[in-house]
Amino acid sequence: MNHNWKLVAATAAVLLTAVACGSSSGGDKTAGGSGFKAPDVPMAKKLGTKEGSVSILAWPGYAEDGTNDPKTDWVTPFEQATGCQATVKYFDTSDAAVTLIKTGDYDVVSASGDATLRLIAGGDVAPVNTDLLTHYADIRSFLKDKPYNSVDGQMYGMPQGWGANLLTYNPDVVKPAPTSWSSVFDANSPYKGKITPYDSPIYIADAALYLMNTNPDLGIKNPYALDKHQLDMAVNVLKTQRGEVSEYWSDYLKQQQAFESGDSVIGTSWQFIVNLIDADKKPIKAILPDEGSTGWSDTWMISSKSKHPNCAYAWLDYIGGPDGNAASAYYFGEAPANTKACDVIATTDNDASFCDTFHAGDEAYAKKLWYWTTPVSACLDGRTNVKCTTYADWTQAWTAIKG
């Protein structure tokens, strides 16, 4: 594995010709958990004139400019306030985000925990000078300096918010109402052929979480830290599920349409998609089962190849600020990172219970969710006597599961 980290540093050094740094120089930073060296990408010291445009790479629903719904628009106010014309590109999976940011065409990206470390290690994102972000002080402390968004105490972005992957179903068809994830992994499901899982290798963690609760003998302590045997067991669960799947979804519009037409009746979804289906007056319900769930904690990051760094900082400050954070978190359906966002949602959206529903200030609750994290060979659960499977293993397993 050591060999690989050297490769990371070496490749990054080639990529960043502007930076004079050897693969073992003292300038590199080491992440505590996974022990990789972060390439020495320069950080902005002060802000200059805004460049007039910014290119945003985001999860669907994070940067609405009124195209989906004229009333849903928090990008235009940003453009008016800063003079930065924003172009928005939505991506379907964390892998797609990593691929797209490498093109260098984007200034900022909303990265989940299964993308952040890959981006940092690859030198694709720059450290973020939080002193330049006026609203950073209002971000909840339990989202700052986390292993997935910082290296050695150096933040790499502005936290956006967090939430859970929800067990979603059509209440007209699925009776009695499901209470556990076992309803999507059951080998004899009455909803055979109408189950819709998320189409990404990271979904293997959902099966691992299910095994964690149903098969404690396997000894899974963290669904992102699976040794070879544990991964094989999770793969078996998913291969069984494969026979019951209507379709694997990654395009949120297609999942919305499949739920509305009845082609899918139960599966994994996001609050944001549930809201869209709800708005179409179609039957839909989403719950967080008692056993917990996988989830995400997203951070806005700035590309190391950004051509508009000042507008990028402006976007980070806006989307992490009370208004931008409130609008995006409310629309997407997640706990906002900014402490002041809850008040904004309570007044402008007239929804005082929103932050309670999503347990926005509840650190203990936040800890119960298993945030998307990149599986690496150094086991994330602290085991040292065994090597864990990596994301590359998961990617191959995912192809084999779909068959």
Next chain:
Amino acid sequence: MSTRSGPSPARTGLLLLPPLLWLGVAYLGALGALFLAAFWTTNEFTGDLVKVFTLDNFRSLLDQPVYRTITARTLGVAVLVTLVDAALALPVAFFMAKVARPGLQRLLVIAVLMPLWASYLVKAYAWRGMLSKSGPLEWLGISPGYGLTGLVITLAYLWLPYMILPVYAGLQKLPGSLLEASADLGAPALTTFRRVVLPSVFPALVAGSIFTFSLTMGDYIAVKIVGGPTQMLGNVVADNYGVANNLPFAAAYSVVPVLVMLGYLGVVRRTGALENL
């Protein structure tokens, strides 16, 4: 000095330079670069390209049964789509070329060409609606849902014009007198079809099959729209390139359809069908 007998070789060369450059650099060069990338690998964590020669990609293609399954499935679907299209195209093209009056003939050609004017995506999504649990086929009680069957139906629909048109052109070249002579000699319709029509239209069928077969081999968008959980070769390539950011593996797997098509064209050449087109 140029003579009156024709342009000088230098001028011909100059004229041919742009298309040759295009063919040599843009087309073959891109294919070559793709093939070269198949021998590289990516860093498994950051996804960056590692330009070190390795056969690992081809090894995992051979070692892992899932890729054999997917290749076999893709070939099967391509053959099936080609057969369905051939079976549909023969009677339609025969009616157009030999039975219909000239006015109706023109109308039918337009009708066959018409779907080509609509976007591929529109047609694929139309079939998503057709095959849906709340769609018209389900209402008739015959919807296969999203999956392999739905995929074959959709692809056969999408590529049908590419089969009908060459077969129609081939049948037009067949003199009506041959059919009459066959009938005069006492051959029943089926024998005429088998011994007169089929041999003369065979090169056209082969030409059409090259379209339907190769288009199906490479398709991955319709698979995403109507294929349900089905994976085809194109999906694995697209997922490796666009999702897993593993260009080398995608390139290695892309070599498979190239080899299949080369083999197919080789077989076609041996039948002599290409010369008779």
